[in-house]
Amino acid sequence: MQARQIKIFDTTLRDGQQCPGAGMSFENNIEYAKLAAKANIDIIEVGFPSASKLDYMIVHSVAKEIVENKSSPIIAALCQLRENQIVTTVRSLEPAIKYGRARLHTYVPVDSQLMSALGDYGKNFSQIIKDVYNYIKIATQADVEVEFSPEGYSRMGEQFNFVTDLIRAAIEAGATIINCPDTIGGACKLQGREYFVEKMNDHAKIIEKEFPNKKITWSAHCHNDFGLALENSINAVIYGPATQIEGCFNGIGERAGNVSLEQSIMFLKKFGACENNKMRYYTNVKIEHLQAISDFVSINMLQRQPHWPITGENAAKHSSGGHTNAIIKNPLSYQPFDPNEIGKKISFLFGPFSGGNHAKDIIEEFGYICLEEEKACIAQFIKDFHSERRKGITDSELISTYIEYRKPIKINNFNYAKYENNNSIEVEGDFFGENKKFQFTNSKDGSVYTALYNAIVKFIPDMKIGRYFSQSIEKGVNSINRSKTMIEDQDNKTYTGIGEDFDIEISALKSLIDAANHMYIQRTYVKIN
Structure with missing residues (x-):
């Protein structure tokens, strides 16, 4: 069985951050890129350098810090099909150009609904085709790899020939990656011949025939509006010509998001070598880093659902x-x-x-x-x-x-009474497996605290009082008292108990019982290594 590597194009920093509420700081963009590079992601689309000075600096800084040699990830940046944006994007990628690791990604709408936003320009097909050639040529002459996307590819409708002319012009100008996006996330295999994967196959055959000596990478960029992004991306690989999948970690992105990269990667690992396949499909991603990247996105971009496949908190x-x-x-x-x-x-x-x-x-x-x-x-x-x-x-x-x-001592009830010369307290509960009722009197001969201690010592003979003190938690006459009792065993190991009550004496008794329980449990039910 032949093997085919599927490249992973990570647009978490670009399409992912276009999702409302998912933007990150400059520092986090750099940190994310380093995580993706560590995981051996093939292409990292960092951003849109023409959007702002900060976006330009993010792309330029990532290109400078991440690209160290020819085995580093390719750094990609997106721009519209405009000369000034092409020039700006090329300049932002300069640190990666000398290593041959820079990619400019540009696009033009082919969906009639998207093209209507271009006004008269959107009706001038011949001019758009010329611009695709001329502007892409600027990038390729600067030694930048170019990826071209006919935006809205899955909804091209009757404009197949126009899309063919655009792809042809892009390749003639030097583009080597053709991305066929399901931009609006509405593609489904049930569409038959109108399914975008079928159109990809048709275009791939035309281009192979016209440019037999050029190696073209076909790519799928699928959105998840109907929950079909993973299926559509995989179909573009298994049943189409795609050898690159574009998406975001945790499936973030515009509207309902992009295809989840961790799902795509694990799908190919699990099913890419099935016997029914004519080809074995694999990625070079180091999957041991998937959870860390997913967690980073969840913390710094958009919170991940607990039941999210592969990396969600409840997935394992x-x-x-x-x-x-x-x-x-x-x-x-x-x-x-x-x-x-x-x-x-x-x-x-x-x-x-x-x-x-x-x-x-x-x-x-x-x-x-x-x-x-x-x-x-x-x-x-x-x-x-x-x-x-x-x-x-x-x-x-x-x-x-x-x-x-x-707990060997569980108190059900404290009955406390004060008299002229002494105080009386009745303690009822379970003492070491037996229901007991003790009545203690606080007189000149001793305190209730001492009497309870003497009762407990019968069950824990080597217990001895270390220190004991009480204090009010808050100011005022109605403050709760917190007592702390520290007891020691024959090895001078200390166990601390805490008790709280409005009555200082009852809080003291509770702290003594808590300390005794703690000591007994630690000595009786902790495994000895």
């Missing part, structure tokens, strides 16, 4: 009990590819449909003990504790609830 996250059990045993059981390949890890979100294995896996990952015979009970306790959290809980919340489950 599971909460179903059945899924979790299977994935723990075999990571690929519910994954179409290994997320590690793109720099992503499989993760689990504990939720209402999670089971004991899921809880056990997280608990043990945090270094705690969860026996096989108790995992179901612990999982159910966690789900009951967070019964209103239908969207799931974080791992840290799960561990906090596990600790709640493990």
